[in-house]
Amino acid sequence: MKKKNNKIKELIHELKHHLPFTAIATILAIILVILIIYLSNSNVSEELFNILHPLHILASAIVTAGIFYRYKQNFFQALLVGMLGSIIIGSISDVIFPYLGAVIFQLKPEFHLPIIEKPILILSSVILGSLIGITTKVTKLPHLLHVFISVFASLFYLLTFSSVFSWIFFLLAFIIVLISVIIPCCVSDIIFPFFFLGKKIKHCNCH
Numbered sequence: 518m519k520k521k522n523n524k525i526k527e528l529i530h531e532l533k534h535h536l537p538f539t540a541i542a543t544i545l546a547i548i549l550v551i552l553i554i555y556l557s558n559s560n561v562s563e564e565l566f567n568i569l570h571p572l573h574i575l576a577s578a579i580v581t582a583g584i585f586y587r588y589k590q591n592f593f594q595a596l597l598v599g600m601l602g603s604i605i606i607g608s609i610s611d612v613i614f615p616y617l618g619a620v621i622f623q624l625k626p627e628f629h630l631p632i633i634e635k636p637i638l639i640l641s642s643v644i645l646g647s648l649i650g651i652t653t654k655v656t657k658l659p660h661l662l663h664v665f666i667s668v669f670a671s672l673f674y675l676l677t678f679s680s681v682f683s684w685i686f687f688l689l690a691f692i693i694v695l696i697s698v699i700i701p702c703c704v705s706d707i708i709f710p711f712f713f714l715g716k717k718i719k720h721c722n723c724h
Contacts, residue, residue, distance in 0.1 A: 539664055539699045546668045546694075547687050550676065563677045569670040570611050570631050571642040576663035578603040578646025579655070586651045599647030604632055604639065610701035611670040616678075618693030625680035664698060671697040 582599025589595070612630055619626035632639045671694045679686075 535664070536699055539668070540695060542665050542668045543672075543691055543694050543698065546665075546672055547691060550672060551687065566611075566670065566673040566677050567631070567635070567638075569666060569673055570607070571635075571638050573611055573663065573666045573670045574603050574607045574639055575642040575646035575649075576666055577607050578643045579650040579653075580663055581650065582647040583650030583654050587654045592651060595651050596644075596647045599650055600643045603643045603646060606701045607667075608632055610667050610697050611674055614697035614701065615671045615674045615693055618689075618697065619675055619679050622689045622693070623681065624675070624686070624689070626675070627678040627680075629674075629678060667698045667701075668694055 578599040581602040582595045585598045586592070586595035608630060612628075616626050616628055672690060675690050675693060
């Protein structure tokens with residue numbers, strides 16, 4: 518019971534540490550997207566999400582596999598952890614959470630899951646990312662990129678697949694994206710690898 522409580526405290530600590538950066542990144546992403554849409558006077562293309570999601574998967578795999586391999590230098594285990602963490606949690610962050618948030622706020626979203634629709638692209642991205650993480654064991658910069666790309670991926674899922682838009686859309690998008698990014702990204706990059714390592718979470722000092 519005590520060990521479980523410690524894990525919960527560690528999770529809360531990491532969420533608090535990452536919340537300000539994620540909130541700022543989300544606000545900047547929304548402002549940038551509004552400016553792009555206003556200046557270009559065009560709709561958001563689905564292709565942008567199809568680019569951002571694989572990039573998110575790749576960045577996530579770099580960090581997850583890199584952290585695991587830094588503490589336990591087992592190539593195949595690090596590869597597996599990197600792949601599982603990135604695909605499962607990346608799909609939750611970019612698709613499941615935004616979709617559920619859009620349903621809750623009645624934005625009438627469509628459901629699209631890239632790992633099923635574009636398996637070769639996603640698997641290639643996650644394998645490449647895991648290999649980079651294992652080889653370099655670099656976790657600081659990729660984690661920053663991971664969070665920033667994840668914000669855009671979640672936002673563009675909402676922009677691309679939601680059917681209802683109004684002035685309040687971007688306020689709702691901020692709430693949805695913040696939750697979609699902060700919890701899965703912390704779990705994927707920090708908690709997930711340490712769960713398999715059986716070690717206490719080490720503060721990554723990412724930001």
